[in-house]
Amino acid sequence: MDKTIERITLRGVLPRVFAAERSSAPIRASQVWLAELTFERGRFYSVNASSGMGKTSLCSFIYGLRDDYEGTIELDGADVSRMTVGERCRLRSRHLAYLPQDLDLFPQLSAVDNILLKNSLTDYRSEAEIRRMLGRLGLEERADSLVAHLSVGQRQRVALVRALCQPFDFILLDEPVSHLDAANNRLCAEMVTEAARSLGAGVIATSVGNPLVLPAESLTEIKL
Template sequence: MQEITLHQTLPLVFRDEPIQPSEVWRTEVTFCRGNYYLIEATSGAGKSSLCSFLYGWRGDYLGNICFDGQDIRKLSAGAWSTIRKSSLSFLFQEMRLFDELTAWENVKLKNDLTKYKEEKELRHYFELLGIEDRQNTPARILSLGQQQRVAAIRSLCQPFDFLLLDEPISHLDEENASLLASLYKAEAEQQGAGIITTSVGKHLLLSYANVLHL
């Protein structure tokens, strides 16, 4: 996938509300593979909805969203399965870890499906992000910051053309946020991928091709 384009897209819930200034909603926006994009928003502006639209989980919007010119509403379930395995990776704002599994098991579960990363590389990520001593800890016991780092590692356990990051450092301090930014940048460069990240405040420090206000 080389491009994601929004054509006059707007969440249905905003349909009857007064028009608010936006550089994303009700306009034409194209995200190109290989570039990094920051979407800044206030709470309730629809940033998580946008990520869900792009990932194909929700279709309650006006307008169109296209992958390389194809309307995503016309994609089959099989096509979506392929896209989520090889073209789109998504870091959820709420992490969505399995509480009863350990940090390592949460990561390994996805990597067993994709066979994308070597175990030693994943172990290195845990060490790099300062949670190597939490690998055998159930996710429910981890702090939010630790959970966010585990979810970040999990998001790297697959190939992707675009990486969707919904408030990826909301629970991280400056040092860990910087480490995660470096990790994402290295992975995106290796895959020639684009990054689309949202923020309601602090954001990943990347060289953004465009900063859009939602």
Template sequence: METIELQQTLPEVFAGKDMVISDVWHRQITFQKGKIYLLEAASGTGKSSLCSFIYGYRKDYQGIITFDGRNVRSFSVREWVDLRKRSLSMLFQEMRLFGELSAIENIRLKNALTRYASRKQVDEWLLRLGIDGKKEQKVSRMSFGQQQRVAFVRALCQPFDFIFLDEPISHLDDGNSKVMADILCEEIGKRGAGAVVTSIGKHLPLEYDRVLSL
């Protein structure tokens, strides 16, 4: 996948509003592979909804979203499965981890589907993020910051052309935020991928190609 394009896209819940001031909603925006984007937003402006629209998780929007020129509404279930396995990775704000499983079990579930990352690579990411000693701990007993780091590693355990990260450091200190940014830069550089990061204030310290206001 080379491009993700939004054409006059707007959440249906915003449709009754007289004026929506945004660089994204009701405009034509193209995310290009190989570039890094920051979506700055206030709470309630639809950043998590946008991620869900692009991931195919929700369809309650107006306008058109296309991948390489093809309307995503036309994709079959099988095509969505393949896209989420090989082309599109998503780190949701709510993380969607399995609380009854350990950190490493959550990661291995994803990696078992894609067979992308080696055990050595996963262990290295966990070590750099300071949670290698927590990998056997149940996620439900981990702090939100630790869970964010687990979810981040899980999101890396697949090939992707684009990775979306919805408020990925809301519970991280500056040190761990920097480590996450470094790992992300390394991975998108290796893969030639694009990245879209959302933020309501604190954001990953990256060199963004474009900053958009949602």
């Protein structure tokens, strides 16, 4: 899969863990589970839900990390669950960027090395550019600190820069600013918006009440 992904389509998707609750009010009210939903490239989506509704599951399903769901998820018609490991790896370095909720940084590496590690795979940005991005998010002084020594909010920003160190058609952000104040939320949102617009990419950001402040004019709110 080397051509641009234009849309991500969910058809009747439901995490298996919710199988017994398929008729419950929250599932019936969801615009995602058991529904037909298409995310389009170039548009921004804010997926909002209360805790335990499966935001992380949704990101993991689309990103191909898990397949414990019923229904299908297609990337331009290609079923994610049927992709090979090689295809998924290519997808993750060329088409889909992902900021996981638990960040998945390497604590033994510095902030900048965590990002350079991803960048060594994609060769997308220079180290100077990466340091500028960290500086823009207020982490210039912390770039060479071990991730183990950073606060959760700082780690979130490091993980965001890492997610932006690759070409992408869609970026999945799982509660990207849950530990950030309004000012840092705005800075992160600006950076994501710039990167997405420069690539014509789509943004799917989840939240539990502290959403990434994406531009309202191209934003679609989705209730999970």
